[in-house]
Amino acid sequence: MRRRPRPRTIAIGALIVLLAAAPFVPRGGGDHGVISPSGDRPHYVPRAAEAAGYSKVTPAMKAEIARVVDSTPRTLPRMAAGRIPTGVVDGLVKCADFDGQRYCLGQGWTTETEQQVQARVAADVAPLTGRRATKAKKARNTGDLSETAELKRLARMSPAARAKAETKELTQAARAVAKVWLIRHEIQGVPLPADFLAEHPEARTTASSAAGRVDTNAVAAPAAATPSVSPTVLPVGAGAPTTAAPTTTAPAPVTATTTAPAAPSVPTTYPVKAKILKNKQTAEQIRTYWCGPTSMQMITWGWKQKDKGAAHWAKKLGTTTAGTAITSMVRVVNNSTGWDKPTYAGPYTVLDVKSFTSAQFFALMQKHIAQYRAPVILHPLLLTRYFPYLDHNGGGHFQVGRGYKTNKHGTQMVGYFEPWNQQRFHPSEPFIARVQWAPASRELAAIKANSLHNIGV
Amino acid sequence: MRRLTLALALAGALLLTGCSHHDDQPGQAASPGDQPTPSAPSTSASAPASSTPPSTPAASGTSTAQATPALLDWKPLPGSTEDSSMTNGSWVLTVGQQGGWWSLAKGGGGKHVQAPAGLAVANQLLDADWAVVVYQDPNGEKPERAVVTSLADGSTYMLDKSSPLPPSSDGSWALRGSTLSYATDHGKDYCLATADLGTKQATLGWCAAPQHGFSSIVTGPSGTAMLTFDSGQPSCRTVVTVSGTQTTPFPGVPACKGAQGALLPSGSVWSVVPNEHQYQRVHVYATTPGGVVDLGTGTNSTMTVCGDSVFWSRDAQGQGGPADLMRWDGSKLTVAYRSHAGSAFLGVPLCADDVLSIFSSADGGDEQVSAHVS
Numbered sequence: 001m002r003r004r005p006r007p008r009t010i011a012i013g014a015l016i017v018l019l020a021a022a023p024f025v026p027r028g029g030g031d032h033g034v035i036s037p038s039g040d041r042p043h044y045v046p047r048a049a050e051a052a053g054y055s056k057v058t059p060a061m062k063a064e065i066a067r068v069v070d071s072t073p074r075t076l077p078r079m080a081a082g083r084i085p086t087g088v089v090d091g092l093v094k095c096a097d098f099d100g101q102r103y104c105l106g107q108g109w110t111t112e113t114e115q116q117v118q119a120r121v122a123a124d125v126a127p128l129t130g131r132r133a134t135k136a137k138k139a140r141n142t143g144d145l146s147e148t149a150e151l152k153r154l155a156r157m158s159p160a161a162r163a164k165a166e167t168k169e170l171t172q173a174a175r176a177v178a179k180v181w182l183i184r185h186e187i188q189g190v191p192l193p194a195d196f197l198a199e200h201p202e203a204r205t206t207a208s209s210a211a212g213r214v215d216t217n218a219v220a221a222p223a224a225a226t227p228s229v230s231p232t233v234l235p236v237g238a239g240a241p242t243t244a245a246p247t248t249t250a251p252a253p254v255t256a257t258t259t260a261p262a263a264p265s266v267p268t269t270y271p272v273k274a275k276i277l278k279n280k281q282t283a284e285q286i287r288t289y290w291c292g293p294t295s296m297q298m299i300t301w302g303w304k305q306k307d308k309g310a311a312h313w314a315k316k317l318g319t320t321t322a323g324t325a326i327t328s329m330v331r332v333v334n335n336s337t338g339w340d341k342p343t344y345a346g347p348y349t350v351l352d353v354k355s356f357t358s359a360q361f362f363a364l365m366q367k368h369i370a371q372y373r374a375p376v377i378l379h380p381l382l383l384t385r386y387f388p389y390l391d392h393n394g395g396g397h398f399q400v401g402r403g404y405k406t407n408k409h410g411t412q413m414v415g416y417f418e419p420w421n422q423q424r425f426h427p428s429e430p431f432i433a434r435v436q437w438a439p440a441s442r443e444l445a446a447i448k449a450n451s452l453h454n455i456g457v
Numbered sequence: 458m459r460r461l462t463l464a465l466a467l468a469g470a471l472l473l474t475g476c477s478h479h480d481d482q483p484g485q486a487a488s489p490g491d492q493p494t495p496s497a498p499s500t501s502a503s504a505p506a507s508s509t510p511p512s513t514p515a516a517s518g519t520s521t522a523q524a525t526p527a528l529l530d531w532k533p534l535p536g537s538t539e540d541s542s543m544t545n546g547s548w549v550l551t552v553g554q555q556g557g558w559w560s561l562a563k564g565g566g567g568k569h570v571q572a573p574a575g576l577a578v579a580n581q582l583l584d585a586d587w588a589v590v591v592y593q594d595p596n597g598e599k600p601e602r603a604v605v606t607s608l609a610d611g612s613t614y615m616l617d618k619s620s621p622l623p624p625s626s627d628g629s630w631a632l633r634g635s636t637l638s639y640a641t642d643h644g645k646d647y648c649l650a651t652a653d654l655g656t657k658q659a660t661l662g663w664c665a666a667p668q669h670g671f672s673s674i675v676t677g678p679s680g681t682a683m684l685t686f687d688s689g690q691p692s693c694r695t696v697v698t699v700s701g702t703q704t705t706p707f708p709g710v711p712a713c714k715g716a717q718g719a720l721l722p723s724g725s726v727w728s729v730v731p732n733e734h735q736y737q738r739v740h741v742y743a744t745t746p747g748g749v750v751d752l753g754t755g756t757n758s759t760m761t762v763c764g765d766s767v768f769w770s771r772d773a774q775g776q777g778g779p780a781d782l783m784r785w786d787g788s789k790l791t792v793a794y795r796s797h798a799g800s801a802f803l804g805v806p807l808c809a810d811d812v813l814s815i816f817s818s819a820d821g822g823d824e825q826v827s828a829h830v831s
Contacts, residue, residue: 288596357820358800383554385541385804385816388770389736389757391629391672392579392593393556409754410775413735423688426597426627428640428647428670430684430692433733439772441800442737445818449539449554 052178053202053342057171061098065170068096068105072166074159084151089122092154096170100193101180103173105166106150106327108350108454109180121147124451143291144379144396147451149322169327172334176349178203183351183457186367187360202342273405274370275415277302282434284421286310292317292324294419295398296332299375302402303337326350329377329398330456345374345457353444354453361444362412365404368457376401377456378416380446387438387446390422391429396450403437412440519742521751524783527791529828534814535565538823541816543583545809546829548608550583552590559590561606575599582632583809587654589632597627603639605654614657622650622659629683633676640671649674649683649699663702675719677762682707682718682725691733698725709742709749717760719767723787726767728755741769743785752790755783756803763808764830768793770803770815782806782815784830794828797821 057065071094077087095104095114103109104117112120125148145153154162178200184190197204281301285294293314301307313319316336317328330348334340340347345368353361368376378401380386382394403415415437422429447453534542535549542551542565549565552558556577560567572578572592579593579601588606601624602617616637617623625647628640641650641661648664649671665671665685673684681699686692696718697704707718707727714729716739724746728739741752741760759770766786773780773796780801782794793813796803799820807814814827 381555384758386802387737388759388805391758392627393577395555395595410778411773423692427688428625428627429672430670430686430694431688431690432736433691435734436737437735438737439800439802441773441818442802444800445802 052182052200052346054175054340054347055178055200055202057174061174061177064096064098065167065174068094068170069163069166072159072162076155084125084148084155086122088151088155089125090118092151093118093121096173098174098177099181099199101177101184103170105169106147106154106325107452108326108352109173110352110454111355112352120451121151124148125151143285143289143293143319143323144398144450144452145292145320145323145325145328146396149320150325153320153322169331172331172347173349176347179346180349180351183364183367187364188356270366270370273403274366275403275405276369276373277375277400277402277417279435281305281307282417283307283310283419284424284434285419286424288425289321289323290314290319291398291419292329293319295377295400295417296329298400298417298419299333299339299377300337302375303339323396324398326377326379326398326452326454326456333377333456339374345372348377348456350454351457352454354448356444358412358441358444361447362404362414362440364457365401365414365440369402369404378414378443378447379450379452379455380443381450382420383446383449386442386449389432391426392422394420396452401455404440405437413437414440414443416443519749519751520747522743522753522785522790524753524781524790524792526795527784527793528795529793529813529830531794531815531826531828534825534827536825538816538825541581541804541807542825543581543807543809543814544812544827545583545585546812546827548583548588548809550581550588550590550809552578552581556593561588561590576602580630581807582630582637583807584632584634585810587632587635587637589630589637589654591624591630594626600624600626600642601628601639603630603637605637607654616652620652620659622652622661629672629674631674631676631681636676638674638676638681647671661702663699663704673717673758673760675717675760675762677720677767678765679720679722682720682727684715684717694730696727707744709744716757717769719760719762721762721765721767721785721787726752726760726785728757728760728769730757738772741783741785743767743787745787750790752783752785759803759805761806761808761813763806763813764811766830768806768808768813768830770806772803773798773801773819779819780817782813793830794826797824 073091076091077085093105093107095102095117101109102111104114107117110117157165181192181196182203185192277298281298283294283297285291290310293310296313296317297307297310300313313332316332317324327350330350333348339345365376368374378399380397380399382390382397384390384393397420399419400417401414402417405413405415407413417434418432418436419434421431423431447455534544536542536551539554540551542549548561548563551560551565556572556579558569558571559578559581560569575594576592577595578590580591582589586608588608590604591601593601600618602615603624604613605616606613622641622643625640625642631638635654637652637654639650641648643661643664646664647670649662650659651662652659668688669685671683671685675682683697683699684694685697685704686694693713694715695713696707696710696715698707698720707725710727711729716728716730718725718727724744726741726743728741730736731740732738737757739755739757741755743750743752754771756770756772761768766784768782768784771781771783777799778801779798780796780803781792782803784791784793794815796817797819801817801819804816811829811831812827813830814825816825817823
């Protein structure tokens with residue numbers, strides 16, 4: 001029988017690992033190697049978690065969910081001729097504060113205030129007359145559910161059904177709060193709350209996990225090696241976080257890693273390129289509005305190694321001719337695959353990336369693909385401006401993010417499965433392969449152009 | 458109407474033979490639980506225009522052009538960068554982001570004309586004397602229709618299903634002078650038509666074979682080029698010159714790899730897609746009396762002829778660099794526009810008369826500008 005190593009042995013071993021890893025800690029410079037980025041690139045500091053698991057829904061969270069759900073008027077203003085009154089927007093687009101992060105119904109985790117989100121949605125769904133019509137849903141509807149369609153769907157529900165749906169969405173979001181905090185921290189440089197790991201054991205590593213993880217009890221201290229700060233609490237209605245570490249600061253000093261209570265589980269190095277999912281496990285959408293079901297078909301195919309067909313997923317997603325909601329996409333990934341396991345990406349959730357730079361977006365892709373080994377639900381607006389190889393503009397759309405690389409020209413690329421085969425619906429257009437790579441900057445710009453500007457991670 | 462359908466047998470065959478790329482061969486990706494494959498760090502931050510795509514056989518005698526800056530005098534276009542604007546130096550034609558409306562006015566602005574119910578603006582075309590706005594059924598079921606506006610007197614008329622050669626439901630458009638090129642359904646055939654906007658006379662041109670189509674019509678002073686293709690997966694794409702009812706493939710273009718072509722008095726410019734899984738990126742060449750010249754990389758479907766030159770967009774070479782608008786005048790390669798630096802890319806350059814309009818996006822800010830090319 002093997003003897004368990006003593007704590008001193010573990011500590012010495014951890015120190016050796018840290019010293020060995022020190023040369024690979026980012027120091028800025030080029031981004032073609034395996035070094036994590038610095039400067040505008042994410043500011044990595046060691047933490048003791050890989051993908052966070054599901055968070056516990058605390059009494060405070062339950063109270064917040066109840067507050068938000070109860071604030072929905074039982075009777076919404078009538079929608080005449082398809083117009084959505086401001087009262088409907090204000091009544092249905094509401095935000096909850098979970099542990100200092102804000103989640104808005106239908107929108108995802110955001111740094112915008114509730115008022116800002118409501119104002120933006122109101123502008124997006126306003127009728128064309130009397131305003132600029134840039135958001136008119138005139139282009140080919142390739143399948144995401146627009147804000148207008150989502151509000152109409154919610155408004156048609158009975159108050160009880162609506163409350164149930166809102167509770168379900170908010171509960172799902174609350175269970176991903178630790179993961180969101182870690183993304184904010186690692187990708188956007190927001191300091192973690194001092195008591196983060198104490199409050200979120202799901203964000204810690206365990207002794208039985210893979211190399212690089214440590215005993216749960218050893219990481220109860222704050223994860224950030226940089227001086228700890230107060231939580232970046234975002235009370236509903238408050239402004240964007242002001243305590244976020246600027247992403248343009250100098251890289252974390254090498255010594256920072258050595259002060260961590262545990263070996264970093266965030267890779268200080270990423271492969272220069274990585275991809276997941278098999279090229280053969282792709283499909284094209286067979287209905288113009290089925291980008292959601294087809295993306296889900298490919299995501300689940302990659303997990304289950306079995307193709308259940310888009311129709312199966314259209315039913316699971318509640319897809320209609322108006323499209324598929326991104327909140328449904330993350331729900332089905334969580335419920336129907338293991339991509340949400342802590343050993344992969346943890347709970348999928350909807351994340352607003354309006355404030356992300358291209359470098360941060362690329363870093364998120366690196367993290368998701370190389371570390372989580374799980375796909376990303378991309379949510380662009382399918383305009384020729386961003387995808388000029390398409391013959392015509394499309395509408396809101398889903399793609400499956402599954403790779404990243406820096407090409408020989410130094411351009412950061414994201415790899416994705418593209419369900420939209422323009423030739424299927426428009427035979428006068430040439431075929432485009434399902435497996436595609438495009439510059440990360442174009443993909444992010446297309447996502448930001450979508451009025452929802454969010455993704456599923 | 459003879460339209461392409463998915464010819465499955467042919468498609469399957471082409472899928473096996475035409476999709477041979479190293480980086481994305483089926484079955485090589487990791488499955489859940491597998492680690493992504495690490496690879497050696499890249500050492501090159503950028504590549505010169507001379508880089509040759511490994512999978513694109515270059516014609517013998519290929520030389521390489523080195524780009525030099527020769528920036529045009531760019532001026533901001535009025536309006537939001539969310540909308541697509543182009544100008545001929547006087548009139549500004551703008552289309553709302555998702556084709557919900559358009560406007561046409563001297564100096565910009567103007568009344569928003571809403572697209573008819575169920576239709577969206579799919580194309581905007583402008584020249585010295587004419588403006589054309591194309592409405593399309595996003596589902597591709599109804600025929601397209603074009604609103605033709607005379608800039609001389611403001612009069613308009615519609616090119617639609619009541620016209621002798623009605624537009625197809627879906628196709629490429631081009632305007633040069635008073636000649637409008639577009640796709641038409643002629644009986645069961647899918648054909649290229651040209652219309653003289655002044656006389657309203659339309660002429661039937663080349664018709665595609667069954668299970669074939671065409672797109673990317675590029676017109677210039679030396680003629681019309683376009684891309685023809687079949688229904689394979691991937692499509693076998695051929696860049697051709699159009700003359701009446703005949704087409705002639707561009708010489709020297711690798712079979713089935715074509716992307717776009719354009720004609721100049723001194724020769725032609727053409728692009729190919731080196732990797733079907735990076736359909737966004739093309740490699741551009743020029744055929745000159747002295748041989749084939751390698752013009753470097755570009756962005757697919759951005760080639761246009763304006764004045765005496767061919768222009769195309771090139772995304773940033775390296776994450777921190779600018780995006781460039783490249784120009785080939787038949788003898789030298791220049792950079793006509795350079796964007797702000799950082800995660801930069803350009804839209805499709807739009808030519809009206811001898812004025813080029815371009816949208817650019819970069820960390821330093823988006824902009825939409827125009828410049829005379831001569």
